[in-house]
Amino acid sequence: MSKAAQISGGQARSLIASFAIDTPWDEINVNVQPFIELPPEQRGRLFAAFVKNNFRVIIGDQKSVVVTKPFNPTEFIGEGWTTWNGPIDEDGLSGDEDVDQRSLVMTEIELAKFVFEACILAGEESITGEEKLRRLKEEKPEFIRFGGNVFLGLWLDYQANKENSILEWLHRNCGVTFMDFMGQILRSPGGGRDVLCLGRGGGGTWRWDCNWLGLQWDASTPSAGCAS
Numbered sequence: 001m002s003k004a005a006q007i008s009g010g011q012a013r014s015l016i017a018s019f020a021i022d023t024p025w026d027e028i029n030v031n032v033q034p035f036i037e038l039p040p041e042q043r044g045r046l047f048a049a050f051v052k053n054n055f056r057v058i059i060g061d062q063k064s065v066v067v068t069k070p071f072n073p074t075e076f077i078g079e080g081w082t083t084w085n086g087p088i089d090e091d092g093l094s095g096d097e098d099v100d101q102r103s104l105v106m107t108e109i110e111l112a113k114f115v116f117e118a119c120i121l122a123g124e125e126s127i128t129g130e131e132k133l134r135r136l137k138e139e140k141p142e143f144i145r146f147g148g149n150v151f152l153g154l155w156l157d158y159q160a161n162k163e164n165s166i167l168e169w170l171h172r173n174c175g176v177t178f179m180d181f182m183g184q185i186l187r188s189p190g191g192g193r194d195v196l197c198l199g200r201g202g203g204g205t206w207r208w209d210c211n212w213l214g215l216q217w218d219a220s221t222p223s224a225g226c227a228s
Contacts, residue, residue: 077186082186083184103150109146116224143226145181
């Protein structure tokens with residue numbers, strides 16, 4: 001099989017012109033603002049993924065959506081793991097659950113709507129998980145923080161499909177190697193505040209973990225979510 005030729009500058013300009021002129025925009029009824037508001041690099045990667053997939057919106061044999069699953073910390077992780085309840089400075093056993101309810105009501109999420117936020121400011125190398133969570137809540141209220149239901153949907157899809165999974169698609173097309181799920185904060189058996197994470201190792205295998213929010217997060221360890 002011959003290797004596909006690299007797209008030339010002229011071909012790229014022709015594609016852009018076709019997108020702008022030939023697309024029947026008056027026949028498309030969809031809210032495009034969330035896509036417009038994505039970071040430029042992410043918009044570019046999604047366009048590139050569409051082109052690399054031979055201009056198809058279907059990814060392999062699967063639809064381009066994540067199907068979420070109800071998540072129970074005790075059942076999935078083990079005895080003593082629960083959702084954090086109440087303020088940060090208390091024991092996590094009473095009060096409102098530290099969850100993003102907007103994530104928990106989602107049953108399906110289109111991959112094109114995924115957004116990854118690291119919350120690292122200019123001049124910063126890293127911040128604690130607690131500081132990132134604070135910034136997401138207070139400074140980016142429009143960002144829906146994905147919780148355990150999205151984590152479990154992605155993890156089960158990976159277990160079933162491996163190289164054809166959604167996680168591998170995100171890695172190949174968007175360069176994603178890590179994501180945490182700040183939409184559901186967990187309480188460890190020892191009383192720590194933790195968050196679910198998915199990471200891709202050097203061997204190409206995805207693994208899940210629970211990371212303490214007192215650890216340092218940097219630009220390579222973003223949170224997964226979408227625009228409200």
